[in-house]
Structures are given as C-alpha cells and as structure tokens.
Amino acid sequence: MNTPQQLQHIPVLLERTLELLQPKKGETYLDLTAGYGGHAGKVIEAIGDAHFATLVDRDENAISALEPLKKRGACVIKTDYASAAATLNGQGESYDMILLDLGVSSPQLDIAKRGFSFMQNGPLDMRMDQQTGFTAAEICNKASENELVQILREYGEEPHANKVAKAIIANRPFSTTTQLADVVGKVYRGRRGKIHPATRTFQALRIAVNQELQQLQDTLLLIPNLLRPDGRVAIISFHSLEDRMVKRFFKEEQEAGYEARLQILTKQPISGAIDDVHNPRARSAKLRAAVKIK
Numbered sequence: 001m002n003t004p005q006q007l008q009h010i011p012v013l014l015e016r017t018l019e020l021l022q023p024k025k026g027e028t029y030l031d032l033t034a035g036y037g038g039h040a041g042k043v044i045e046a047i048g049d050a051h052f053a054t055l056v057d058r059d060e061n062a063i064s065a066l067e068p069l070k071k072r073g074a075c076v077i078k079t080d081y082a083s084a085a086a087t088l089n090g091q092g093e094s095y096d097m098i099l100l101d102l103g104v105s106s107p108q109l110d111i112a113k114r115g116f117s118f119m120q121n122g123p124l125d126m127r128m129d130q131q132t133g134f135t136a137a138e139i140c141n142k143a144s145e146n147e148l149v150q151i152l153r154e155y156g157e158e159p160h161a162n163k164v165a166k167a168i169i170a171n172r173p174f175s176t177t178t179q180l181a182d183v184v185g186k187v188y189r190g191r192r193g194k195i196h197p198a199t200r201t202f203q204a205l206r207i208a209v210n211q212e213l214q215q216l217q218d219t220l221l222l223i224p225n226l227l228r229p230d231g232r233v234a235i236i237s238f239h240s241l242e243d244r245m246v247k248r249f250f251k252e253e254q255e256a257g258y259e260a261r262l263q264i265l266t267k268q269p270i271s272g273a274i275d276d277v278h279n280p281r282a283r284s285a286k287l288r289a290a291v292k293i294k
C-alpha cells in the first residue's frame, strides 16, 4: 500500500495558475485546498521561503503528504477551508496570494475505501474529512425522498432525479459504492449516454456530504479581506455551479463602484482542456483570477 507521500495528484493548470498568481520573493501565500502540495510547492519555490506559506486541507492523507513542506516551515492546518478562512480573517491575517483548487484529489478518487468512486467497490463514505459529518450512505439511508430529489437535482443536475430518489428509497439501506451504482444503473437501463449513469448521483452526494457549495460561498465573502493590496486570488473549479458562484462574486466585487475591491484578471475562464493530454481529470476545470484593488 502507498504511504501518503507516495500518493500522487497531478496539479491542474499549474503553469497558468502561476502566471496569474505571479509569486515573487518574500510574498505570502494562503493555499486553502493544498492537497498534495503540487501548486504550493511551486509557489514556495518562487517566494523562496516555506515560512511564508499557510496550507489548509481537511483530508488526513493530504495533511500527511504536506509534511515535507511543514518541515521546511510552512504552516499546515487541518480543517475545512471556510473555518480556516474565518479564523485567519478574525486574526487579521492577509496574504499576497490565495489559491482555491476545488474538488477532489486523485487519491481521494483512487482509494476505494474512501467511497468516492462508482468504478471501485468500497464503503459509501465520500467524506473528505473522515472524522466529521455524515457519510453518503447515511444520507442515502436517512434522507426523505424530497431531500434526495433536491440534492440530485441541485448538485448533480440529474435529469431523472425523481426516479433515482425513488429507487434509492426502495433499495435502502446502502453500505457500498457498487450497490448504489447498480441501483442507479437500473434506473437508466436502456438509456445510454456519454457518461456512466451513476456519475451525477455520485457527484451530487459528494457535494452534499462535504457541503461544498456552502464552503465556497462563505469563503468567497472573506477573500477580499484576506488579500493584501495588489494581492491575487486564483480559483479552479470543476462544476458549473461553483464556476457560476466565482464568476458572479468577482463581477459584483469589480462593479461595486467606489467600494470595488477586486479587479478581474481572467475575462474568460481558462479551461483545463489545455492540460487534458497530461491529465484527463483537468478536462472540466475552469480557472478564474482577480487582483485586490489598492
């Protein structure tokens, strides 16, 4: 079995992110989704001292993988990024660069026992932080039909949300990923699409389990405060709902007249499709960035 340091995640849109963050010697960096340190490692190289970096993740394996950067002086915090942002803001901290690289890491998807993947059998968990919160199985087994429909529709954009919710209710209790994937597959029997029938259901449950949209919404509001004048923020999203939230927030901040705090650096989002050759998981990524107005 791999140790956390041996688990691999290829950073998405690395070069383009660095071009937008423009790290310079002696600057400070807050990485709210540090993962396996791919982006963080390159930024730290450029700023020249790991002591100027604060790295946040809620996943135990990611925190272990960040140990080498911690040993070099980086401040590593295991918590959800909305709580980290609120605490750092409360302490009056501010940074020259902030990065949010949303979504899941490759090891989260690849390790069957984390329960994120319908391609491998494992416990139906999906929690990024396995010490807190409800698992995907608990949601499937306890939610009302209406709650399931709402989760599937809103977070998964599942066109057959009603049918999938009914099938979940009829077949519970659930404990494994393949059990759920098979039930959703039966709803789709005879209808063949480009993606696996369980893709949207798994995405919806993952977003619900980890409260991903709420985390992003709460954190966006704090970003202008957490940036120093001329500070840059880059956000990589993998879901249209997240990208829309980021786009709207940057636009509102830029168009706030004399109260405007951010200026958009990316008129159009940069698509991860350009990284696709090396990393198929980059395909759905969208990168947006903004700079804090002095």
Ligand SMILES: C[S@@+](CC[C@H](N)C(=O)[O-])C[C@H]1O[C@@H](n2cnc3c(N)ncnc32)[C@H](O)[C@@H]1O
Pocket: 009, 010, 011, 012, 032, 033, 034, 035, 036, 037, 038, 039, 040, 056, 057, 058, 059, 062, 079, 080, 081, 082, 101, 102, 103, 104, 105, 128, 210, 212, 215
């Ligand atoms: C796409 S990976 C980041 C990869 C990283 N940029 C790298 O180059 O290795 C996303 C990471 O964000 C973490 N994450 C996602 N949502 C989080 C949240 N709300 N709070 C803290 N960490 C979160 C996940 O655990 C995962 O490790």
